[in-house]
Structure formats: C-alpha cells, structure tokens
Amino acid sequence: xxxxxxxIFVLLQHWLVSLLPAGxxxxxxxxxxxxxxxxxxxxxxxxxxxxxxxxxxxxxxxxGPNRVGxxxxxxxxxxxxxxxxxEDIVPRSADAAVHFLAPVVLVVTVFMxxxxxxxxxNMVLADMDxxxxxYFAMGASTELAVFMAGWSSRNKYSLLGAMxxxxxxxxxxVVLLLSSVAVVMMSGSxxxxxxxxxxxHYSWGLPHWYIFTPWGCAGFVMYxxxxxxxxxxxxxxxxxxxxxxxxxYHTEYSxxxxxxxxxxxxxxxxxxxxxxxxxxxGGWSAPFSWLGWVPSxxxxxxxxxxxxxxxxxxxxxxxxxxxxxxxxxxxxxVLPMCLLNLLVAGLWxxxxxxxxxxxxxxxxxxxxxxxxxxxxxxxxxxxxxSYRYAE
Amino acid sequence: xxxxxxxxxxxxxxxxxxxxxxxxxxxxxxxxxxxxxGIELMLNAANLNLIAFWRYGPHPExxxxxxxxxxxxxxxxxEAAVGLGLVISIHRHAHxxxxxxxxxxxx
Amino acid sequence: MSVVFxxxxxxTVAGGLAAVMLKNTVHCALALTVAFAGLALFFLDLDAxxxxxxxxxxxxxxxxxxxxxxxxxxKGSETPKDGVYSRNWLAGLAIAAGVFxxxxxxxxxxxxxxxxPGGTPTATxxxxxxxxxxxxxxxxxxxxxxxxxLLTAALIGAVIVAMHEKEGAK
Amino acid sequence: MLGEGILKGLAETARNFAGSFVSAExxxxxxxxxxxIAPIEQTRDFPFLVxxxxxWEAGMRCVACQICEKxxxxxxxxxxxxxxxxxxxxxKMQIYPARFDIDISVCMSCQICVEVCPxxxxxxxTEFELSATDRFGGLLLDRRQLAKSNExxxxxxxTEAAExxxxxxxxxxxxxxxxxxxxxxxxxxxxxAPAKPAAAPSPAATDAAPAASTAPAETDVAPGGxxxxxxxxxPAEGESRA
Numbered sequence: 068x069x070x071x072x073x074x075i076f077v078l079l080q081h082w083l084v085s086l087l088p089a090g091x092x093x094x095x096x097x098x099x100x101x102x103x104x105x106x107x108x109x110x111x112x113x114x115x116x117x118x119x120x121x122x123x124x125x126x127x128x129x130x131g132p133n134r135v136g137x138x139x140x141x142x143x144x145x146x147x148x149x150x151x152x153x154e155d156i157v158p159r160s161a162d163a164a165v166h167f168l169a170p171v172v173l174v175v176t177v178f179m180x181x182x183x184x185x186x187x188x189n190m191v192l193a194d195m196d197x198x199x200x201x202y203f204a205m206g207a208s209t210e211l212a213v214f215m216a217g218w219s220s221r222n223k224y225s226l227l228g229a230m231x232x233x234x235x236x237x238x239x240x241v242v243l244l245l246s247s248v249a250v251v252m253m254s255g256s257x258x259x260x261x262x263x264x265x266x267x268h269y270s271w272g273l274p275h276w277y278i279f280t281p282w283g284c285a286g287f288v289m290y291x292x293x294x295x296x297x298x299x300x301x302x303x304x305x306x307x308x309x310x311x312x313x314x315x316y317h318t319e320y321s322x323x324x325x326x327x328x329x330x331x332x333x334x335x336x337x338x339x340x341x342x343x344x345x346x347x348x349g350g351w352s353a354p355f356s357w358l359g360w361v362p363s364x365x366x367x368x369x370x371x372x373x374x375x376x377x378x379x380x381x382x383x384x385x386x387x388x389x390x391x392x393x394x395x396x397x398x399x400x401v402l403p404m405c406l407l408n409l410l411v412a413g414l415w416x417x418x419x420x421x422x423x424x425x426x427x428x429x430x431x432x433x434x435x436x437x438x439x440x441x442x443x444x445x446x447x448x449x450x451x452x453s454y455r456y457a458e
Numbered sequence: 459x460x461x462x463x464x465x466x467x468x469x470x471x472x473x474x475x476x477x478x479x480x481x482x483x484x485x486x487x488x489x490x491x492x493x494x495x496g497i498e499l500m501l502n503a504a505n506l507n508l509i510a511f512w513r514y515g516p517h518p519e520x521x522x523x524x525x526x527x528x529x530x531x532x533x534x535x536x537e538a539a540v541g542l543g544l545v546i547s548i549h550r551h552a553h554x555x556x557x558x559x560x561x562x563x564x565x
Numbered sequence: 566m567s568v569v570f571x572x573x574x575x576x577t578v579a580g581g582l583a584a585v586m587l588k589n590t591v592h593c594a595l596a597l598t599v600a601f602a603g604l605a606l607f608f609l610d611l612d613a614x615x616x617x618x619x620x621x622x623x624x625x626x627x628x629x630x631x632x633x634x635x636x637x638x639x640k641g642s643e644t645p646k647d648g649v650y651s652r653n654w655l656a657g658l659a660i661a662a663g664v665f666x667x668x669x670x671x672x673x674x675x676x677x678x679x680x681x682p683g684g685t686p687t688a689t690x691x692x693x694x695x696x697x698x699x700x701x702x703x704x705x706x707x708x709x710x711x712x713x714x715l716l717t718a719a720l721i722g723a724v725i726v727a728m729h730e731k732e733g734a735k
Numbered sequence: 736m737l738g739e740g741i742l743k744g745l746a747e748t749a750r751n752f753a754g755s756f757v758s759a760e761x762x763x764x765x766x767x768x769x770x771x772i773a774p775i776e777q778t779r780d781f782p783f784l785v786x787x788x789x790x791w792e793a794g795m796r797c798v799a800c801q802i803c804e805k806x807x808x809x810x811x812x813x814x815x816x817x818x819x820x821x822x823x824x825x826x827k828m829q830i831y832p833a834r835f836d837i838d839i840s841v842c843m844s845c846q847i848c849v850e851v852c853p854x855x856x857x858x859x860x861t862e863f864e865l866s867a868t869d870r871f872g873g874l875l876l877d878r879r880q881l882a883k884s885n886e887x888x889x890x891x892x893x894t895e896a897a898e899x900x901x902x903x904x905x906x907x908x909x910x911x912x913x914x915x916x917x918x919x920x921x922x923x924x925x926x927x928a929p930a931k932p933a934a935a936p937s938p939a940a941t942d943a944a945p946a947a948s949t950a951p952a953e954t955d956v957a958p959g960g961x962x963x964x965x966x967x968x969x970p971a972e973g974e975s976r977a
Contacts, residue, residue, distance in 0.1 A: 122752070125751070125752045125755040125756070126748045126751050126752050126755075127751075128751060128755060128761050128762055128763050128764075129762060129763065129764040130762060130764060165591075165592075165595065195614065196614065196693050196694050197614055197615050197618055197694050200615065200618040200619070200622065200694075201618050203618075203622055203626075204618045204619075204621035204622040204625075204626065205621075206626075207621065207622050207625060207626025207627070208598075208621065208625050208626060210626065210630055211598060211625060211626075211629055211630060211633075214630065214633055215595065218591060218633075218637075226637075230634075230637075233630060233634075237627075237630065240626070255695075256694065256695070257694045258694075380745060380748060380749070380752075381745070383748050383752075384741075384744045384745050384747070384748040385741060385744060400737075436737070439737075440737030440738070441737075443737060444737060464567055464570040465676070466676075467672050467673065467675075467676040468570055468574075469570075469607070469611070470672040471669060471672055472574045472577065472578065472607075474665055474668035474669055474672060475578055475581075475665060476577060476578065476581050476600075477664070477665075477668065478661045478662070478664050478665035478668070479578070479581040479582055479585055479661075480581065480585070481657075481660070481661040481664055482585060482657060482658055482661035482662075483584065483585030484657075485651075485654070485656070485657025485658070485660060485661060486585075486650050486651060486654035486657040486658055487585070487649065487650065487651065488649060488650060488651045489590060489649075491590060491632060491635050491636055491639065492585070492590065492593055494632070494635075495584055495585070495593060495594070495597050495632060496585060498597065498624075498628065498632075499581050499584065499585070499597070499600060502600070502601065502604050502620075502624070505604070505608075505616075505620070506604060506607055506608075509607075509608050509611050509613045509616055510611060512611075512613070513611040513612060513613065518690035518692075519690050519696075521692065521696060521697065521700045524613050524615065524616050524692070524697070525697075525700060525701070525705050525708075527608075527613065527616045528615070528616055528619055529705075529708055529712055531616070531619055531620060531623050531624070532623070532712050532715075532716060533712065533715065534628075535623050535624075535627060535628055535716075536715055536716050536718075536719030536720075537719070538628045538631055538632070539631060539719050539720070539723040540719050540722055540723045540726065542631055542632065542634075542635040542723070542727075543722070543723035543724070543726040543727035544726055544727075545635055545639060546635055546638050546639060546726075546727045547726050547727050549638070549639035549640075550729075555639045557651060558651055558652060
C-alpha cells in the first residue's frame with residue numbers, strides 16, 4: 068500500500084498521459100509536470116507568506132493576521148488581490164522595455180530552477196546528468212534580472228539597491244557553489260537524483276545524510292549562510308533595507324509587477340532550500356529507516372517547510388548586516404572555510420571507514436572555525452567608526 | 459532524438475556571421491567597452507564552431523571539441539575581466555572611454 | 566534545416582546585431598546576454614549539455630554582469646555627445662564584410678568538396694559528466710592546471726589594475 | 736567564539752514563539768475594535784473647549800483672549816470675537832468667541848494652547864477616532880463640535896480636572912469674599928455719609944478712611960479682577976500660570 072501512496076503522483080501522471088494520443092504522450096507528461104509545479108509553488112508561496120506573518124507576529128509577542136479567514140489563512144489571498152488591483156505606476160523617466168522585462172526574467176529563471184529538484188522517488192521534472200550545474204546556471208541569471216530592475220527604474224535608490232544586491236549575490240554565489248562542490252565530490256555525480264540515492268542508506272536506523280558528517284555539517288552551515296544571502300533574506304536584506312533604501316531595486320514597481328518580485332523572492336527561497344534539502348538533508352529520504360512507509364514526497368515538503376521556518380526565524384531575530392561587514396564576511400571568512408571544507412572532504416574520502424576520520428576531520432574544521440573566529444573577533448576593535456569618503 | 463536534420467554548414471555559417479558581427483562591432487564602435495563586447499561575440503562564435511565540429515566530427519566520444527570549448531569559455535572570462543579592469547583604470551585617469559581619444563602612446 | 570535551428574539562429578544573430586548597433590550601452594549589454602542565451606541553446610541543441618550550462622553560468626552569470634558594472638563605473642550609460650561610431654567606421658564595416666565573405670565562401674566550398682561527414686551528424690554520443698570528469702583529469706589535466714593558474718593570475722591582475730591607488734592618485 | 740550571539744538570539748526568539756502559544760499574557764496586543772485598552776490619563780489627542788453647567792454657549796469659559804491662537808505653532812486655531820458680552824462663571828461680563836475653529840488635520844497635539852490659556856478654557860481630548868470622508872471640511876471642528884462639558888473633562892482627566900476645579904473654586908471664593916468686602920465697605924460708607932453733616936469737624940478722618948478703604952479694595956480687586964477681567968501680561972500672568 069505504501070508503495071502506491073509513494074508513487075501516487077507518478078501513477079496519476081502516467082494515467083493522465085495515457086489518455087493522450089500516442090504521439091503526444093511524452094510532451095504531454097512534461098507539460099503536466101510543469102503545470103503542477105507552476106500551480107503548486109505559488110500555493111506554497113501563499114502558505115509561506117501566511118507562515119511568515121504569523122510566525123514573525125508570535126516572535127514579537129503579537130498575534131499576526133487573524134481577521135481574513137480562520138487564523139488569517141486567507142490573508143495571502145487578500146494581499147494577492149490587493150496587489151493585483153493596485154495601479155501599476157511606471158515612472159516616465161524609466162526605461163519601459165527593461166522595466167517590464169525585469170520581473171518576468173526573474174520569475175522565469177527562478178521557476179526553471181525547480182525543474183531539476185527531485186521532490187519524491189522518481190518525481191523529478193527533468194533528470195539531467197548535470198542537474199546541479201543547470202540549477203546554478205539558472206541561479207546566476209537572477210542577478211541580471213535584479214540589475215535590470217534596479218537600472219531601468221532610473222532612480223538613485225533603486226540603482227544603489229541593485230548594485231548592492233548584485234554585489235552580494237555574486238560573492239555569496241561563489242560560496243554556494245563551493246559548498247555544494249563538496250557534496251558533488253562525495254556523491255560522485257552532478258545529477259541530483261543520484262545525490263539523493265547516495266544519501267538514502269541507513270546504518271542502525273540512522274540515515275547517511277551528508278549533514279551528519281563533519282564536512283557535511285560545515286558545508287550545510289555555509290550553504291545556509293549563502294542561501295540567505297542569495298535570496299536577500301534576513302540578516303543580508305540590505306538591498307531592500309527599508310530604512311535607508313526605501314525598497315531597494317523594486318522601489319519603482321507597484322501593483323502586479325511588485326507582486327511578481329515578491330513571488331520571485333519567495334520562489335527563490337523555496338528552490339534554494341529545496342536544493343539544500345536535496346544536497347545535505349537527504350532530499351526525499353525518510354529520517355529513520357522504520358519511517359520508510361511514509362510517502363517520499365511528504366519528507367521533501369516537510370524539510371522544505373522546516374527550512375522556510377528557519378528563514379522566518381532568522382528574520383525575526385537577527386539584525387541587518389552593513390554592506391562592508393557582509394562582503395568582508397563572505398570573502399574573508401566563509402570562502403576560506405569553504406576551501407578548507409573541500410580539503411577535509413577529500414581527506415574524509417581517502418581515510419576510509421572508522422572513527423579516526425571522524426576525529427581528524429571534525430578537529431580540523433573546529434580548529435579552523437575557532438581560530439579564524441578568534442582572529443576575526445580579536446582584530447575587531449569596536450572603537451569609533453572611521454569614514455572613507457569617495458574622491 | 460534521432461540525428462540532426464541540419465547539416466554542419468548551417469552551424470558554420472551562423473558562427474561566421476556572428477564572428478563578423480563581433481568584428482564589425484569591435485572595429486566601428488567608439489566606446490572601449492563595446493569593443494570588448496565585440497571581442498566576446500567573436501570568442502563565442504569560435505566556441506560554436508568548436509562544438510559544431512565536435513558534434514559532427516568522426517569521434518564525438520573523444521570529447522576534444524567540447525573540452526576546447528570549455529577551456530575557451532574559461533579563458534574568455536578571464537580575458538573579459540582583465541580587459542574591463544583596464545578600461546576602468548583608463549577611465550579613472552583619462553576620464554573617457556572613447557577609443558579615438560586614447561592616443562597618448564602616439565608620442 | 567530544422568525549425569529549431571532557424572529559431573536559434575535568428576535569436577542569436579539578432580542579439581549579436583543589437584549588441585553591436587544599439588545606441589544605449591546598457592541596452593547593448595542586455596542584447597549581448599540574449600546572444601549568449603542563444604548560443605547556450607545552440608550548445609544544448611548540439612547535445613553538449615555541460616558546455617551549454619557552463620556557458621550560461623560563466624557568460625550570463627558573470628561576464629554580462631561584469632560588462633554592465635564596467636559600463637556603470639565608467640559612466641557609459643549616458644549617451645555620448647559626439648556620435649556612437651568611431652570616425653573611420655566605414656573601413657571597419659568593409660573589413661568585417663570581407664571577412665564574412667571569405668568565411669562563407671570557404672564553408673560553402675568545403676561542403677561541396679567533402680560530402681559525407683560534413684552532411685549528416687553521427688549518432689548522438691551519450692556524453693555523461695563522468696566522462697567529462699575523466700577526460701579533465703585524464704588527458705586534459707595539464708590544460709586544466711594551466712587554466713587554473715591563468716584564472717588566478719587574471720583575478721589578481723584585474724583587481725590590481727582596477728584597484729584604487731591609495732597614494733599619488735591624481 | 737564567533738556565532739555564539741546568534742544562537743543566543745535564536746534561542747530567545749524561540750522561547751518567545753513557544754511562549755506565545757502557552758501563556759496568553761505574553762501577547763501585548765488586543766483585538767482593537769472589539770477590545771480596547773483604556774487610554775492612560777496623560778493621553779492627549781486634540782483640544783476641546785470646556786463649558787460649565789448645561790448650556791454650552793452660556794457656560795463656555797473661553798473669553799476669546801486669542802492667546803492660544805497666537806501661541807499655536809502650526810496656527811490651526813481661528814477665533815472671531817463676539818460683539819456683545821456674556822457673564823462668565825464669576826458673574827463678570829466677558830467677551831466670548833463668536834467663532835472658534837480648530838483644524839485637527841493641522842493640529843499636532845502639542846498642548847501649548849492648554850498651557851497658555853489663563854482661563855482653563857481649552858483642554859486636550861482623548862478621542863482619536865475622528866476619521867472623516869471630506870478631508871478639509873470634515874476635519875475643521877467649529878465651536879459647537881469643540882464644546883464639551885466639565886463632567887466629560889472630569890471623566891477623561893480626573894486628577895487634572897480636580898485640580899483645575901479646586902483652583903477655580905478658590906478664585907471664586909476669593910472674588911466672592913472681595914465682593915462681599917466691597918459691598919460691606921459701600922454700606923459702611925453709606926452709613927458714614929448721613930453721619931457726616933453731624934460730624935463736619937471730622938472730614939480728615941473720613942478722607943483718610945475712604946482712601947484707606949479704597950486702597951485695600953484696590954489691591955484686593957487687582958488680583959481678583961485680573962483673574963476674571965482682561966488679563967494683562969505681567970505678574971498676574973505669572974500667578975495664574977503657577
């Protein structure tokens with residue numbers, strides 16, 4: 068029975084596709100899967116918006132929206148309708164074509180990132196051999212959309228916000244790539260389905276997820292930092308710093324285009340935490356061997372929602388980082404740790420099974436972390452601020 | 459997907475066209491950055507040729523064409539970085555990116 | 566000539582032409598990314614999956630942003646006062662046309678002279694990333710190390726060249 | 736160790752998040768239109784004019800002295816003096832404002848008008864649900880809308896209203912005593928007048944007496960008069976402000 072529940076969606080797809088004439092079967096299946104993704108994730112986006120507003124409320128000792136619908140569940144729909152009916156003002160001096168294209172490019176590239184994520188046992192839209200590289204290729208083109216948005220609005224604040232956002236996304240994309248290269252090194256393949264299968268074994272009931280190895284844990288922490296920065300969230304949301312940059316690169320957008328940016332940001336959050344669960348948290352594999360009967364796609368979406376909650380939790384807690392702190396942190400702390408993590412992963416691979424490799428690898432990583440952390444904190448003289456003025 | 463319907467010459471013609479467009483851009487434009495854009499286009503046209511010959515060549519499993527293309531992508535990226543660095547530092551001193559104005563070496 | 570090929574060719578050539586001819590430099594850079602995307606689709610069409618994704622990642626992800634940053638840093642986005650084309654643009658155009666004529670002639674000649682492999686492609690090779698990895702670590706390990714060295718040198722060089730001189734800056 | 740602070744912060748917010756489900760008193764907010772938090776006594780929103788007794792027009796304390804109009808920083812008060820006079824609380828005939836407008840869309844609730852008013856005529860209200868459909872006319876409150884009874888004032892600012900009433904009652908008592916003294920002096924003078932033909936030789940004494948009696952009356956009247964009559968800037972001002 069559990070096998071049928073696990074493959075319920077795949078069987079559904081085959082049954083629907085079988086209704087089509089023979090020639091159209093293969094493309095029909097793909098179109099069906101694309102339709103599912105395009106409907107499912109905006110629905111999850113509405114759920115995430117609700118979770119975020121209620122979660123932040125609870126963190127700040129208040130209730131959060133509870134007027135529209137039971138427990139405020141219809142609040143995202145109300146927001147959606149509001150943003151659809153709002154007037155869409157395009158500044159006269161804005162560059163109309165690029166101004167219109169920016170949100171479209173952003174949402175399209177973010178949606179294409181979902182094609183390679185394995186959401187359940189053989190439930191992946193496109194099982195590419197170089198799936199991870201495809202994902203990062205799509206991730207890289209969102210920066211361009213951000214720049215287009217910032218530049219085309221012809222507004223100093225949005226240009227400043229766009230420059231900050233692009234600089235931040237580029238430096239943390241390097242970290243994102245390097246922290247996932249360690250996973251590729253260990254699983255031996257760029258295809259995400261094989262990475263999940265490599266993690267899908269159990270010893271004494273505990274899964275072989277990569278997060279339970281020293282290099283995997285360090286890699287996951289750095290991946291989480293880079294993921295938060297890549298989606299301009301919580302401590303790294305300087306580009307949309309309301310206080311000083313009004314709303315960063317989407318200042319001059321209103322109505323539906325602003326809703327598209329909002330959707331784009333949340334979809335990026337979903338896809339990057341989806342990739343995080345696939346690389347480090349074992350994708351759709353169950354946390355314990357005796358829980359194997361639960362359908363695989365439930366695990367994927369449970370982990371996804373958990374990481375969304377951690378995003379919200381961090382947003383409710385951490386103060387915003389300044390631009391230079393943010394860049395220094397990326398280039399001077401996280402990147403060296405990532406390179407060291409690659410060495411440690413190599414060491415882990417060739418030290419063979421047994422407890423010594425656990426001790427050695429974790430010792431190197433902890434020592435490096437404490438050493439660099441101490442070095443970083445010692446030089447940090449919290450004295451008066453020094454200002455550098457542009458000539 | 460069964461073999462390609464388009465013969466090799468199609469790809470070569472497109473690559474040649476792209477190459478000459480890049481060359482035209484590099485030769486006729488006044489702004490230094492647009493000359494670099496032209497050069498990027500020429501490099502990409504060469505990549506397209508490499509991949510086309512690899513795909514239509516006798517031994518595609520030898521991966522030579524594709525390896526060349528990947529290395530050429532890496533080198534082109536490095537070249538673009540250094541080229542733009544130069545343009546920025548020239549702009550800082552001469553406050554112009556106009557190629558016709560950069561004649562201080564004429565002596 | 567399949568429809569896909571024509572579509573991609575049109576997209577790429579249009580992107581290239583726009584990148585060269587537009588007046589506003591930032592529009593040129595965006596048109597350049599369209600040309601890069603067209604080329605990446607060409608690579609995917611030629612079953613070079615790894616090269617196609619690498620092209621998107623390196624060119625659209627990095628080089629396009631680099632060009633755009635350079636344009637903004639050198640205040641290139643304002644339309645230049647004295648015309649967009651250099652003085653002797655006609656000569657440049659003539660040279661480019663000449664080059665295209667020569668290349669085109671050579672391509673058409675070769676197609677006529679060498680029938681057979683030039684025409685139909687061989688069976689689609691199953692190129693997996695593992696093979697690329699083995700090739701990179703096997704036959705091409707030397708170029709790989711040299712390119713690594715080159716990239717580091719270019720990284721440091723570009724930073725030093727474009728870095729802000731502390732003392733003695735005018 | 737780097738990152739320690741982040742973990743402590745996350746733990747704190749987690750405790751807050753979990754706590755909000757467990758203990759209700761953590762939640763500081765209420766469901767506004769249905770439940771309301773009683774405004775604290777010092778709340779102030781927009782000014783209103785106090786009147787004694789039942790009839791708002793007769794009992795209005797304001798005497799259109801226009802000090803508040805001059806002192807108001809955003810200049811949102813507009814007063815037109817009346818031509819006739821009406822008796823005020825102390826029975827003295829006073830001018831009253833024929834027109835007293837406050838534009839609450841301009842008013843910034845700074846309470847300067849309350850501080851400078853020598854007659855305790857204008858106080859700060861705690862009413863904040865004043866939204867209007869017409870943004871200009873709807874937010875320009877005229878004399879009728881501004882006038883509110885002393886009892887209302889006692890309800891919203893109990894302690895302050897009590898002090899004001901005490902001071903006004905004190906002044907009233909003083910002016911009554913003075914009035915009584917004045918009538919007594921007038922009666923004594925009238926009694927002294929018929930005796931004058933009988934006692935012609937003692938005019939010097941009566942001259943001194945009236946001078947004496949008028950002098951103290953003068954000093955008595957001055958503070959009381961000033962309190963009730965046209966205020967002149969200067970010592971009297973200082974006294975009523977204190």
